[in-house]
Every structure is written in structure tokens, then in C-alpha cells.
Amino acid sequence: MEKRKPLTTARLKKMKQAGEPITFVTAYDYPSAKLAEEAGIDVILVGDSLGNVVLGYDSTLPVTLDDIVYHTRAVVRGAASTFIVADMPFMSYHGSIDHTLQGVARLMQEGHAKAVKLEGGAEIAHTVEAITNAGVPVVGHIGLTPQAVHQIGGYLIQGKSSEQAQKLLADAKALEQAGAFAIVLELVTEELAAWISKELTIPTIGIGAGASCDGQVLVFHDLLQYGSAPAPRKFVKVYANVGETIRSGIAQYVQEVKARSFPGPEHSFHMDDEVAAYLYGDKE
Ligand SMILES: Nc1nc(=O)c2c([nH]1)NC[C@@H]1CN(c3ccc(C(=O)N[C@@H](CCC(=O)O)C(=O)O)cc3)CN21
Numbered sequence: 001m002e003k004r005k006p007l008t009t010a011r012l013k014k015m016k017q018a019g020e021p022i023t024f025v026t027a028y029d030y031p032s033a034k035l036a037e038e039a040g041i042d043v044i045l046v047g048d049s050l051g052n053v054v055l056g057y058d059s060t061l062p063v064t065l066d067d068i069v070y071h072t073r074a075v076v077r078g079a080a081s082t083f084i085v086a087d088m089p090f091m092s093y094h095g096s097i098d099h100t101l102q103g104v105a106r107l108m109q110e111g112h113a114k115a116v117k118l119e120g121g122a123e124i125a126h127t128v129e130a131i132t133n134a135g136v137p138v139v140g141h142i143g144l145t146p147q148a149v150h151q152i153g154g155y156l157i158q159g160k161s162s163e164q165a166q167k168l169l170a171d172a173k174a175l176e177q178a179g180a181f182a183i184v185l186e187l188v189t190e191e192l193a194a195w196i197s198k199e200l201t202i203p204t205i206g207i208g209a210g211a212s213c214d215g216q217v218l219v220f221h222d223l224l225q226y227g228s229a230p231a232p233r234k235f236v237k238v239y240a241n242v243g244e245t246i247r248s249g250i251a252q253y254v255q256e257v258k259a260r261s262f263p264g265p266e267h268s269f270h271m272d273d274e275v276a277a278y279l280y281g282d283k284e
């Protein structure tokens with residue numbers, strides 16, 4: 001495969017200016033990251049959707065900083081040439097700035113991420129600014145912010161009214177002003193995403209936000225139907241059915257072991273004939 005130039009935050013801004021779509025996908029371990037890199041993805045996000053799709057929780061709230069560090073390390077080993085963003089988990093950036101920066105430091109120094117992502121708008125702009133001032137690139141995330149699911153009252157589309165839409169635009173601008181180099185727009189209308197994308201100089205990365213965003217992001221397990229993810233949501237397109245491939249592969253293995261057709265002679269190791277003959281008592 002052709003070697004690509006390493007991606008930078010400056011290059012992402014140029015891609016927006018040039019109208020070149022930016023591709024993000026989540027990944028959480030070595031093989032998924034390696035495959036994403038080989039497939040030519042621009043950016044890998046070690047999202048806290050980890051909690052849902054890999055750890056089996058029913059929300060992202062139980063995910064810890066340790067979880068993200070551990071998985072980010074594995075992703076970096078699998079995709080050493082890809083720009084990797086690590087999610088700041090629930091409650092890891094709402095205490096003191098010192099506490100927040102300690103968490104950011106762990107994601108960068110132990111996880112080897114190149115950037116971090118935080119959910120929230122104008123109310124966290126000062127935090128985004130402090131992280132940026134420490135030399136760490138930040139991705140914002142507005143619209144549906146799953147860490148606030150209990151406040152929002154569900155995984156609902158955001159920004160449908162004109163007041164909400166104006167607030168989300170103001171949030172996006174506050175994040176840009178605070179130094180964010182990209183903003184994820186999650187589950188907002190296509191119209192609002194188009195408006196925000198036009199008003200910002202930094203790229204917008206949409207998930208359930210329509211085609212006018214500067215880039216797109218999907219959860220690995222959703223687009224590949226890998227594992228126990230529920231029926232695909234409206235904003236997901238299924239590109240492969242890895243879960244079915246895995247299930248049928250294991251089912252065939254089970255069936256062949258039960259039938260004693262695996263392992264076959266070609267999978268087995270053998271002694272020299274004389275040694276075998278000796279052991280079987282054919283000693284004369
Ligand atoms: N597997 C997975 N994929 C994701 O995209 C994802 C996660 N997990 N976990 C963290 C958040 C939660 N997300 C979600 C979860 C549910 C809906 C959902 O059910 N949406 C409805 C629309 C709701 C409405 O009409 O307002 C849908 O049908 O798409 C959307 C995003 C996105 N993120």
C-alpha cells in the first residue's frame with residue numbers, strides 16, 4: 001500500500017478548505033486499528049462507545065480513564081501511522097483544571113494518543129482552552145452528547161427548534177474560539193449541521209448529521225455489524241456483516257469437533273515410525 005503523509009490538525013483544516021471529506025472511524029484494539037489503517041482511514045477515535053460495543057455496558061458512563069488508556073495503547077500499536085484521538089471519559093473533565101490535565105497527560109503519555117475529545121459546548125470552552133494551551137489538540141463534540149444521556153432523557157435528535165439550533169451554533173463557535181481543531185456533530189438535523197459547517201473554519205465530523213459535514217464518523221461495530229450491537233440505527237450504513245462471519249465460523253468449528261472431523265491429519269504432528277512402534281509395544 002502507498003505510504004501516506006502523516007495527518008496533522010493543519011492538514012485537516014486544509015481538507016475542509018479543499019472540500020475533501022475527512023474519514024473517522026472508532027477502533028478499540030490492535031487488529032481493528034490495523035485494519036482501519038490498512039483501509040486508508042484518516043483518523044481513528046478511541047471512543048467511549050467502547051463501553052457499549054466492547055465492554056457490554058448499556059451506556060458510556062461506566063467507562064474509566066484506565067479503560068481508555070489501555071485501549072488507546074493497543075490501537076496505537078495497531079495503527080502507528082494514523083492520527084489517533086482518545087475520548088475523555090465521563091466526569092474526567094468537570095473537576096479542577098489540574099485534575100483534567102492529569103487525565104489528558106495520561107491519555108497522551110501512557111496511551112500515546114495525538115489528541116483528545118470532550119463532550120460539551122460553551123460551558124466547557126475554558127477547559128478546551130486549558131488543554132489546548134498545554135499543547136494538546138482537542139476535538140469538540142456537540143449535539144447528542146451520550147455522557148449526558150440521563151439529563152437529555154434519551155438518545156434524541158438535538159437542535160430541532162430554532163433556539164436549540166442557535167445555541168448549538170454558539171457552542172460550536174465557542175469551541176472553535178477556545179482552540180478545538182475539529183468538532184463532532186452527533187444526531188443533529190442535516191440543515192443545522194450544514195449551517196454550523198459553513199460558519200466554522202475548523203472541520204465538522206458528523207454522525208447522524210447528514211452529508212454536509214466536512215467529515216463523517218461511525219462506530220466500528222455498527223458499520224461492520226460486529227457483535228451484539230442492536231439493529232442498525234437510521235444513521236448507520238452497514239458495510240459488512242462481520243458478526244455473522246464470526247458466528248458461522250465458530251459454529252462450523254463446534255460442529256467439526258463434535259463430528260471428529262477436526263483436527264484432520266494435516267493439523268496433527270507425528271513421531272518417527274520407529275519411536276511409535278517401540279511405544280506401542282512392538283519391541284521385537
Ligand atoms: N454502537 C454504538 N453506536 C453509536 O453510534 C453510539 C454508541 N454505541 N454509544 C454511544 C453513543 C450513543 N449513540 C446513540 C444511541 C442511540 C441512538 C438512537 O437510538 N437514535 C434514534 C433516533 C432518536 C430520535 O428519533 O430522536 C435512531 O433511530 O437513530 C443514537 C445514537 C451514539 N453512540
Ligand SMILES: CC(C)C(=O)C(=O)O
Binds near residue numbers: 048
Ligand atoms: C460516536 C463517536 C463520535 C463517539 O463519541 C464514540 O465513539 O464514543
